[in-house]
Amino acid sequence: GPKDMNNPYNRQAFKNDVDFMFNKEIVPNQSRYVTVNSRAVIYMWSSVQMEGDFASLLEEVKKDYPVFFLGSGEGQPNNSDGMARIKALDGFMEYGLGDRSYLRAVQNYNRVSLSLREYLRKIEVEISKKYVFIPTFQAAYDDTNFIPKRNNLPMYARSRDEVRYHAEMIKSGMGSIYDHVGPFVVYGEL
Numbered sequence: 381g382p383k384d385m386n387n388p389y390n391r392q393a394f395k396n397d398v399d400f401m402f403n404k405e406i407v408p409n410q411s412r413y414v415t416v417n418s419r420a421v422i423y424m425w426s427s428v429q430m431e432g433d434f435a436s437l438l439e440e441v442k443k444d445y446p447v448f449f450l451g452s453g454e455g456q457p458n459n460s461d462g463m464a465r466i467k468a469l470d471g472f473m474e475y476g477l478g479d480r481s482y483l484r485a486v487q488n489y490n491r492v493s494l495s496l497r498e499y500l501r502k503i504e505v506e507i508s509k510k511y512v513f514i515p516t517f518q519a520a521y522d523d524t525n526f527i528p529k530r531n532n533l534p535m536y537a538r539s540r541d542e543v544r545y546h547a548e549m550i551k552s553g554m555g556s557i558y559d560h561v562g563p564f565v566v567y568g569e570l
Contacts, residue, residue, distance in 0.1 A: 471512030
């Protein structure tokens, strides 16, 4: 849930978490750890829930540790703290849970990715910073056996043609929505 990052306790807890990850996971496993420009990637799903002045905290931590913050589930912010958070993040992994049908989900991913990519390009020009953008497409989703029940609809391709359509949507976005070189993720959450 949402965390007030103006609260000194929450700010210190975040710093402690990064210190723990860096010293107990990243450094001991650096030969296997994903990096961007020698900075260890820390993925934060739904960083939008870090409310308040999270941006300055990200910048503080990046001064102390060689880390690269990858946000997800961001959308376009509607306040100054949200704008600052987006600018302080280093990259984005587009992610979502799909829709009522596989085809609608593919279309929604394409639309949301295009919107986020256009938004990031505007910010890149404004602040002279290049963001990593990792489009992430769900090939299947089914949490019907998850306890407690979450009431999300299962999503599967119903035919090879739907999968081909998905591939064509991705292909048509290469070089415009998506970079010609990766990373690019297609996964199934089953």
